[in-house]
Amino acid sequence: MRNLIGTMLAALMFWVPTSAFAANAAPSEMVTSFHNSLLQTLSDKTGQSDQARYDALQPILDGAYNYNVMIKTVAGRHWRQADPKTQDMLLKSFRDVSIATYADQYAGLTEGKFVTLGSRDGPRGLQLVDTKLTTSSREVGLTYVLREEDKVWRIIDVLLDEGKISELARKASEYSKTLKDGGASALIAALSNQKQTLLAN
Secondary structure (H helix, E strand, O other): OOOOHHHOOOOOOOOOOOOOOOOOOOHHHHHHHHHHHHHHHHHHOOOOOHHHHHHHHHHHHHHHEOHHHHHHHHHOHHHHHOOHHHHHHHHHHHHHHHHHHHHHHOOOHHHOEEEEEEEEEOHHHOEEEEEEEEOOOOEEEEEEEEEEEOOEEEEEEEEEOOOOEEHHHHHHHHHHHHHHHHHHHHHHHHHHHHHHHHOOO
16 A cells, blocks of 8 residues: 555636535534545546546545635645636646545555544634544544535545644645745646656556
């Protein structure tokens, strides 16, 4: 299983995500449904290419994650200063590489088992859903951070190592130099290249 845990961790004019999860579902129910859909899809695509998994995972991840909130957080002032077309490109490239990461790194996740442990209140109306991922070689706790929008709870961050490591904060740190040196256009190009590399197999 290739680097499974370390990579755990959009409203475009031309692309609008369709939620795969029911409105009014509780945060813990949403995460459980996401995990079930994820495992089923990966199982169906066992032995196929990263591109095949990418294509199959798109509706599931589009429904589970709020990429719009995530890229605004990651890009910060560069998002606020960008024109609408650049914002759309930033959002799409961030969303695409996020799905490509699942497609590439989670090829062996069919061997794993998720357990939803419960949910609790987070800051500013957020909900935290504690889960456990067990594979043949390890057991890892994952805490999903969810935000409600239009009566649907969607993921905006994943916390690893008992909540000590925020995937969103890690992304912000990873992209900060690219944004500082070349702005939004440089990050778009870097994410596009990363997507192609992830889907090369």
